[in-house]
Amino acid sequence: ELVALSTRDQIRAIRELPMSFGEKKHIRSGFESQAVKDDKLPFQCHSADRVNHYTLQRVIKQNSTVQRLEVIGKFGTSVLSYFVFLKWLLMFNIFSFLINFGFITIPLLVYDPLPNIPPNVSFRGLEILTGVGYFNYTVMYYGGYSNETLVGQVDYNMQLAYFFTIAVYMVLCGIALIFSMASSFKTNHVLADPASESAWQLLCSWDFSVTNEKAVRQRKNNLCVQLKESLSEKAQRKRLTLSEKLGHFGVYLGSWLLSTCLILATDAANWSLLQEAKTLLVPFVVSLMNLVVPLFYSLFNKFEHYSSHRRLIYALVVRNVFLKVSILAVLCYYWMNVVAETFCWESMVGQALYRLVVVDFLFLMLGSFFGEFLSNVIGTRLLPRIGVPEFDVARNVLELIYAQTLAWLGIYFAPLLPAIQIVKFFILFYLKKVSLTQNCQPPQRTGRAAQMQTIFIALLFFPFFVGALSIVAYVSWSLTPSEHCGPFRGLNNSFSVVGVWIHHLEDIPGSQWAIWIYQNIIKSEIFYFIVTLIILMIIYVFWQVTQGRKELIVLLKQQIVNEGKDKSYLLDKLQNLQTSQPNKTNKLMNQKKV
């Protein structure tokens, strides 16, 4: 059947045969002789086809720099997933920067290249840190954009451009996140089976790409420890007395209460500082809390006894997520309710976000220095008992997610913020790589990296992206834009640009369909109600299908077991038959001879 395929498929099929090279070559030469007989294309065409096919495949699949080799060889694939995640987030920012710069900033710069700065303000170096002063009047922030329709060769409506660019970007981000989350969930959770822990550890968990001697030895130790733990857990689970269980429960409760208290304390401190309006102190305190409180959480972990390492990681992740979400919630509440009354408030929010991003970057660098470099020095020279620090993938990924959320919040208020984010992530990539190779050891537990990846993408989507999207939506829907600056001055809310545009369209003949769509679909509630109903029905149908398939899987597994039993029964019967009746068969054969 291989003959019937095209050349490319033939090549692919040959490569995937589990035979030795000699046999594959034999099969392949069989095809070639047939191909030469059949078609008239010269041999060179085939090889050109091959070359294109290979190089394209290579370019798409291969990402091999020497650096990646190092990281895999020593640290394994779970740490690599951190860097892959970082690169993926970088793509979001590059895309955002390109469309913001292209659709919003460039038209303004072309139309009016000189920003109208008041005469007594000049560029001092401090602006890079604080974001106020000179930057306030440039296109960096919302306030620097005009609300006019730029007249030139083509009339360019700045208001619509600003609104639609931001809206389209957020929607595209959401779609990209949903798709990657769904596909990751499908491969890593649905098809993965948590019930085969032991078999998995034995047969699938060894990372063949680790080539460094110390790393290999470490992994062997880790596997040993993990196996011993899981064996002793099974024994221990039967021996926990009631008092011990109560004790564990008390410890869990205590540490959750403590972490909630820490979060509330952080929020109170932030709120009071915000009220006092000290510009640089707020980001400083926020980043400090983000750095310090997770360390407390790791400390709590040492006192708690979780039944499996995975639950420990989940608890840690949940607490960190609560911390970051609460900090962002306090900040957003302050901005939406208190700042929104002041003069040119969007620019002020943009500046606050800019400062947060910059200070967060500084703290990430400092954290890398103190957390990893100094720990390494202390661990190896001063207190060798502690040992070399571990690269904590979970904490680092959460920091990345938080940084990206700040960028998403800031896009509406400071369209060029992704540029800063690009620089930040770029430097962070190389910094972390250097820090990793110099200071850290691989993570102790060879946990299931793929499942953690799904969780991180899911966390990125909800609550962080959804939160940022809802804040931006709230701002554009409910809050009054400031009256003296920005592209939406004079309107009741940003969303009304669409209404105004549709109103203008009524004068243009031939666009009745757009007006009809706006009036009857986007503005009407019945439409959304019907769509929601339809989606709910589809979900229900799919859910029932899934339930049916689960039952089918159970039945099929039972069938396999039964087939196995049948096979062994028949084999036994055959053996019995052969051993009990050898003479009968001999007699038969003798009779036949005669």
Added chain:
Amino acid sequence: MGNKQTIFTDEQLDAYQDCTFFTRKEILRLHSRYHELAPHLVPMDYTNDPECKLPLALIVNMPELKENPFRNRIIESFSEDGQGNLSFNEFVDMFSVLSEMAPRELKAIYAFKIYDFNVDNYLCKEDLEKTLNKLTKEELTPEEVELVCEKAIEEADLDGDNKLSFADFENMISRAPDFLSTFHIRI
């Protein structure tokens, strides 16, 4: 394309490209690695298909394989004679299956061969025990080893014959999404 190499004919390189997951450049690089292992044994001119096999002891010292607990089994499963003597074709085959381009099914077949120490097409308890000992460097007690292997068989054996056939193994692999990235040696 620049300088003309004289190690392989064009037809040979095309055959390699078609039957493995490597490009021409990588095959030439593999040949130089193969040559480095035993410069006096491996000819530089492969145009007339010389019969040259390198013993297991030489191949096992490659940095990619040196620290791997299964290095001997890996080399043995790709050698035709089962003793670990690899010709260049088998060498290329080995790294091709272990490269990141090979599909999951192919890797599963060879992973099964690697873990099957007594080559009886089943992973019986002794095979699993040997695997575990190689992975933990004999730091577990024999009772613990036995317990773990029994649990593994219990979890993965579907047809109830107390050993893992290839179907059981493949079923387990299909539910381990990390397998493609862990069963991978980069050269």
